[in-house]
Amino acid sequence: MLNSRLKNVKKQLKENNLEGVLISSVSNITYLTGYVNFSKNEREAYLIVGEDFQYLITDARYSEAVKKEVAHFTLFERNHQNKIEDLLKSLQKRIKTLGIEEDNLTVVEQKMLNKYFKNLRHIEIGKHRAIKTAEEIKKIEQAAKLGDEAFKFILGKIKPGVSEQEIAFELEFFIKRNRAELSFPSIVAFGKNSAIPHHQTGGTILSDQAGQFVLLDFGVKYENYCSDMTRTMFFGKPSEKQKRIYETVLKAQQKAIDYIHSAIKSGKKVMTAKADEVARDYITSKDYPTIPHSLGHGIGLEVHEHPSLSPKAKKF
Amino acid sequence: MLNSRLKNVKKQLKENNLEGVLISSVSNITYLTGYVNFSKNEREAYLIVGEDFQYLITDARYSEAVKKEVAHFTLFERNHQNKIEDLLKSLQKRIKTLGIEEDNLTVVEQKMLNKYFKNLRHIEIGKHRAIKTAEEIKKIEQAAKLGDEAFKFILGKIKPGVSEQEIAFELEFFIKRNRAELSFPSIVAFGKNSAIPHHQTGGTILSDQAGQFVLLDFGVKYENYCSDMTRTMFFGKPSEKQKRIYETVLKAQQKAIDYIHSAIKSGKKVMTAKADEVARDYITSKDYPTIPHSLGHGIGLEVHEHPSLSPKAKKF
Secondary structure, eight states: OHHHHHHHHHHHHHHTTOSEEEEOOHHHHHHHHOOOOOOSSSOOOEEEEETTEEEEEEOHHHHHHHHHHOOSSEEEEOOSSSOHHHHHHHHTTTOSEEEEOTTTSBHHHHHHHHTTOSEEEEOOOGGGGGSOOHHHHHHHHHHHHHHHHHHHHHHTTOOTTOBHHHHHHHHHHHHHHTTOEESSOOEEEEGGGGGSTTOOOOSOBOOSSSOEEEEEEEOEEETTEEOOEEEEEEESOOOHHHHHHHHHHHHHHHHHHHHHHHHHHTTOOOOHHHHHHHHHHHHHHTTOOOOSSOSEEEOSSSSSEEEEESTTOOOO | OHHHHHHHHHHHHHHTTOSEEEEOOHHHHHHHHOOOOOOSSSOOOEEEEETTEEEEEEOHHHHHHHHHHOOSSEEEEOOSSSOHHHHHHHHTTTOSEEEEOTTTSBHHHHHHHHTTOSEEEEOOOGGGGGSOOHHHHHHHHHHHHHHHHHHHHHHTTOOTTOBHHHHHHHHHHHHHHTTOEESSOOEEEEGGGGGSTTOOOOSOBOOSSSOEEEEEEEOEEETTEEOOEEEEEEESOOOHHHHHHHHHHHHHHHHHHHHHHHHHHTTOOOOHHHHHHHHHHHHHHTTOOOOSSOSEEEOSSSSSEEEEESTTOOOO
16 A cells, blocks of 8 residues: 555656655655654654655654664665765756655755755645545544544533533543544634634633533544544524524535535536535625635545635635 | 843844844744744744734634734734735835745745745744743743653553553643643653654553563643653663663763753853763763764753754854
8 A cells, every 4th residue: 555655656756757756744754654653843754755766764763663664665864974965965866856845845944955956846745645545534434433422422521610621621531542642632612712713722611601602623533544523512592693603504514515415426526616615605695704714624644635625726 | 021022033133134024933923922822733823023013914713812812913814805915015115135934934935925025034033932031931840840740640650561552641641630731742662662762652561571661751831831851760670781771871961961060150151062972972982872862952832942952053
């Protein structure tokens, strides 16, 4: 499987007239090597792939693990004697144009590469990841299933007097007790806070007074694959206005799903911007303001992956 | 406090002949605005600071929270009508050279900026953060104190039959029960695994047979400030060889601490590369290979901050 992924990258290089690519994004490194332990917060590894070579560049903190776990790649252990620059220099003659991930590589890294390769060009390695294998789909399904179980579990904890933080804490522990991780820090929002899409879960207490929206936005990461689930509930008796808001959103979502299903059924391409538009326009047609985010996104090794269902999205 | 940080940046701009700076790193954004909720995995905000203006650029997912929590900055809510390009264009006349964080900004972002500003130049905004205020030191101390308590707690759990993952799980729950977060995913390594500095905590079981090294590397994040603590222990009776390894490392650490103390005492500058050298050379003088990482680093909003105690470090 990993080997066929590597073959796809090599094919993509050929199609793009590139003699090599430097891959810096952790998700693509994980996708191609199977190794999951590099940090996303600091740069700890690169891949360099060409027609007849593939290097994994990392340091001595990781080399023992990489030797054990990563096949198909030549390990280049960078250190003060063995610099990444030495490897780049040795590849200079074989690579006329080097592919880079412009949306991940930093300016300082680009400058370093530019010393050895005059021609750098963006290549979208991640797009392969949008098309999942059966094995990947199974992992995502398992992540989503555990998310459903966590949701059921947490419903029983939502009671007057509880704080957002406590609910987030219980949710996290449930997921971790089940040997999985969070896809991202859980968002729990009570009352007015639920109007802030990325509310910072805090000390707000669920009151037993007026009815309140309760928003949960959380995900499970199972064997490195993410689920992402947002649910809006109501605690107490909703007003007519609140019901109307909820039902408008639900209907908008259903309209987008219907559009996607019917496009697939009729054998047409699904236009991701169109899916967003169908939902967005329904909401504005009901005299609500437009939604402050895109409609949706793919999931996988990252919680946000291609395709994006947004006004800017190209067809997919 | 935040206001004086902003003033420092403006002073730094003047000293560097920059009319403005675009700040993209989340830690610097947090440092300057006090707002802690932007993701480090995706780009969700920028700051643009000049002599007489300061913008916080984000989207509608965050604007409600930012309005509430962030003073001193003008909110620029980017969306499909109100593009970041419009703001850049409006600043074109006032900014001849724009500072950027080259070690954080991506190539694609640089290209976008280049459409509006021909001159971009690196500026190190984060270096201010190395010098902590009393308030920051207090938070780090509290993080470290909770780390000590967690360490004491977890010692009682290290028993034959337990797995690395179980120890990491208990450690995390202890920290979260105390209303704090992890600075980074905890590393728990038994036996041979302790030779891998960034071992991926796994299913390895502590055996009751031969004596084994037990390595814990974890940190507490308290009010957004990080601690970072590595402890190597021994379960069972260590061999002479194992004792010698442990004591060599301990002595090397003590030598570096002594060097730093004596430099401070004598009013000399502490040379960070020298601190690394003192420890590193002691280890190699005992016929062990050189250590596969730098000696140490600052802590703060990030778990790794200036200064770095490494062979490449400049004096600090």
